Amino acid sequence: MKSAKAEAHGQTPAGHEPQPRMVTVLIMGKRHTVPEHATIMRAIEYAGHQIIRGAGCREGFCGACGTIYRLPGDYKIHTGLACTTLVKEGMSLTQVPAVPMEKAIYDLEKLTPDVTTIQQLYPVVFRCVACNTCSKACPQGLKTMDYIQAAMRGDIAMIMDLSFDCVACGLCALRCPAEIVQHKVGILGRRLYGRYLSKHSQHLDDRIDEMHAGKFDAEYATLMSMAKDELSKLYYARDIEA
């Protein structure tokens, strides 16, 4: 038996926690008893693994810890990020830290933000059968199929909007019966939008022009020559925008 305090591993501070309730999970087929409130990632570590592949930011942003699992009496394959998904009694899980795929190589400057780019770089998109398996597989709960459909129409803004929160775990691509690489289409769409469709910011251009014209050089020189106490006075007296 493992000690109760072992649950304190991970990101827990000192303290005497009450004995946690335990559940049984199957980690890549092997049975382990782990604390009920553990995330999948902590359960794997509780079992004694040093994770090398399959852990990254540990907060749901990087997509390193995509995991598939089944639950007792349930035919479905579920997906989740190991870092933020809790274990359940009888959960049988496997991490999928990498999904094989090919990224299209391109020069963003030579692309157009429309359907021809999609056709050239990811023609596989047009194999979509609208089965929605990708959306069901998304641990972020994104409308993945909808942005693939948007890609077929060349609706770059919609690809951007719907794929914005993609963590690129690749589970959609793994589950897709049409073998589409959804998250790669997502990043292409986002980059096309940022580069070509985002509204132009005149203020930004003006500021950069001012910088190049040396507008702030004298002020910089003054500030940089000031002693600490002078700077401090200036700092605490500065006005703050509401």
Place this chain on the structure above:
Amino acid sequence: MYPEYMAGSLKAVEATRAKRLELAKSGQPVFTPMTAEERQDVLNKFHPDYAPGALRTVRIGPNKGEELTTEVTEILEAHSMVEPKLMDIHLTKPDYETDLLIIGGGGAGCWAAIEAARNGVKSMIATKLRMGDANTMMSEGGMQAAVAPADSPTRHYLDAIGGGHFENKPELVKILTEDGPEVVRELEKLGVIWDKMDDGSMQVLHGGGTSRKRMVSCRDYIGAIIMRTLMDEVKNHPDMITVREFEPAVELLLDEKGHCCGAVLYSLDTEQFLTVRAKSTIITSGGFGRLHIRGFATTNHYGATGDGLVMAYRAGAKLKFMDSVQYHPTGAVFPEQIAGFLITEKIRGAGGQPVNKNGELFVFPREPRDVSSAAIIRECTERGMGIDTGASRTGIWLDSPIIDMLHGEGYTRHHFPAMVRQFGQFGIDIVKDPMLIFPSLHYQNGGVEIDGQCQTNIPGLFVAGEASGGVHGRNRLMGNSVLDYNVFGRRAGKIASEFSKTSKIGKPNLDHVVRYAKEMSDAGVESDLVAPVILPSYTPEDVKLQQLARLGNTPARHSMLRSRISRGDHK
């Protein structure tokens, strides 16, 4: 879902909200900002850097005799992973040769590679985990850049240097603040999607310590958006940029003249040590949150173990400001599963307010981070106004429902999708209920000292991003690290790639590692720690002890196992 015993406190927060909303709309600060004296007082009494035991004098190396953060001193006074004698053949015949070696594949590293490629120089990124597995990926709120007409880069300079208690290297702060607007444009050219107003102007918000609204953003996924854009661009240049993943550097290589000429990599898959000979080297390996300094939970990436500090220090590079640690004021503290997770400062930038268990404001919501953190710790300790989480933690409320009341319904869901999702998984709707927070270990303020050319005191060795020291002084402002890795990653890439065009390097050696070991033993330093730490260990103690029963030479000093054996179970 919040437990029943928090209901009373939640009611108190609701009860004061209308009044606080009125205050927020008044245009006046909702709480009086601290004076210089008040700031110093709360820092002295409550900031973890000032607590007994926080610092320890380092007995060896370039900063010998200086007090550094205790956990940093520990990893500096540690053994190398490599036995130099056994590497001889690979020093004569390196496993890889490249013009520019980039250690670390986060934001700064990817930028450096992209700039080198633009400059016609081939590079290799050697990184511990996958490319993009970095703190860069996790930043949420935004980046400071003086793009607004009401703002100016010199104001940004003053804010940054005041936030850093006037100790930042002025030359670096100038570069940082001057390059901000250009970085915004460069990132947009690569396809980053900035939050904009209807007329196309950049949306700007306040951050802690800003005197003008200066924080540009990508909803609350700025890190993920920038990192994935840079990674995608790196991968568009396979002929110019080689990426080695799961191969962290563990030692630098020097030549007979003491110039840096590459590194020893350690393959996490095969446990081989591999040598790279390079005409110049940039360390972009990030920070140290996973050392769990002072036992704090951290917002940081799994691989953030301060490896760059260790390598550079052993090779003779000077460190700067390594006696200061940044605690992010708003780490999640409930539910337990997300304890330590980052709650973006943008929540406060958008009007979110920190309040105590009675729903009262106790600090100006946008003090610089060290001051905010110390004030929150004071509220939870001395003043006893925190909320107990039931898991031996205390926190205060970060009132998020007030945001929609200020900006209109739907604002929070659109601008904070990551935060809504994070808490939604645990049945907490941050549009309706506040979040429970406590400071979380967040950022390495100092690092390897650099000059305006990103150069260290070792010829051929450059550093950029969180691994470097000087630009933020002893306290970084929010949004200045995203700017830092963009500005200095680009700059290091340009300068180091130019440097490699003319640099002549000799035969690589590891003599400095031998010398360092001797210095350690001469100074009577005893340690069972091997560094770089590479990865923290979250294996339970009893399991770890059974792993260490193995007879033989490898695991007993293997840092991944050793790293936490003697430090108690609270990490």
